[in-house]
Amino acid sequence: MQEFSRTFDVDAPPDRVWKHMRDVERWNEWTASVRGIKIFGGGPLRIGSRALVRQPKLPPALWKITELNDGGRSFTWISVAPGLLVTARHGVAPWGAGSRATLSLGYQGVFAGFMARITRAITERYLDMEAAGLKKRSERPA
Numbered sequence: 001m002q003e004f005s006r007t008f009d010v011d012a013p014p015d016r017v018w019k020h021m022r023d024v025e026r027w028n029e030w031t032a033s034v035r036g037i038k039i040f041g042g043g044p045l046r047i048g049s050r051a052l053v054r055q056p057k058l059p060p061a062l063w064k065i066t067e068l069n070d071g072g073r074s075f076t077w078i079s080v081a082p083g084l085l086v087t088a089r090h091g092v093a094p095w096g097a098g099s100r101a102t103l104s105l106g107y108q109g110v111f112a113g114f115m116a117r118i119t120r121a122i123t124e125r126y127l128d129m130e131a132a133g134l135k136k137r138s139e140r141p142a
Helices: 014-022 024-029 112-139
Strands: 002-010 036-039 050-054 061-069 074-081 084-095 098-108
Touching (some): 002 112, 014 084, 014 112, 024 036, 024 112, 098 112
Antiparallel strands (some): 002 098, 036 050, 050 061, 061 074, 074 084
């Protein structure tokens, strides 16, 4: 698997970070790496939820929630294409007086190495943008 990851500390309680992380349809409010996310069928995230993710410079992608742990404050979703499985994990845990969040994106399959190479720069940039945006949104007073 070819994987990219960011782990960062947030000066906010895990429940606040999780609230913003879990509310995927509002990500475009705090990161320019997302134009919009639409959950098909509406409602909160749940295992099996499907979402259309639109990002600048990338084709729209269909993602499916495969793991969701509200108690553990994490979720995983996948996007599938011929010869390629993309897995993204998002999680937050208590850390000191605040939180530690992790965002990761991994490629598996015949085209994993190729996709990781050609998307490395944009993937790294978007992970940085998402980490900075989530941190800023979570640390902002309610």
